[in-house]
Amino acid sequence: MIDLAYLTQLTDGNTVLIRSMIDGICADLPLQKKEADEAIQEKRWKDAARQAHSLKTSAGYLSAESLVLQLKGVEKGLMIPEQRKDAIVLWKLVKKRLADFKNELSRVEIEASDT
Numbered sequence: 113m114i115d116l117a118y119l120t121q122l123t124d125g126n127t128v129l130i131r132s133m134i135d136g137i138c139a140d141l142p143l144q145k146k147e148a149d150e151a152i153q154e155k156r157w158k159d160a161a162r163q164a165h166s167l168k169t170s171a172g173y174l175s176a177e178s179l180v181l182q183l184k185g186v187e188k189g190l191m192i193p194e195q196r197k198d199a200i201v202l203w204k205l206v207k208k209r210l211a212d213f214k215n216e217l218s219r220v221e222i223e224a225s226d227t
Contacts, residue, residue, distance in 0.1 A: 114216050115175035122173070137170045138217050144170075145210055152190070152200060161190040164203070171213065179213060182206045 123129040144163050151160035168183035189199025
């Protein structure tokens, strides 16, 4: 799911910076998920869409394209009243994928630290 090619290109292969960015994404992910959940529960659609956008950006840095597309669907759907129900259902699926994404990032961190 994760491809470090884009991040490697973005950082000119700076492994210290790559590790720092991955660490930052891992650290931010739980809070972003929680804030998106709270915003959805409180029907603060703009805030929830903003969190989906932020998560989408993080996934994009790591070329997790299918996750990016799903988060894009959540982000856009939350802003359109007729699509909110579907966006909320999609969000529930995406949350499970984000847990897998974080686990995969944790493995990348360990592998990167061993080199």
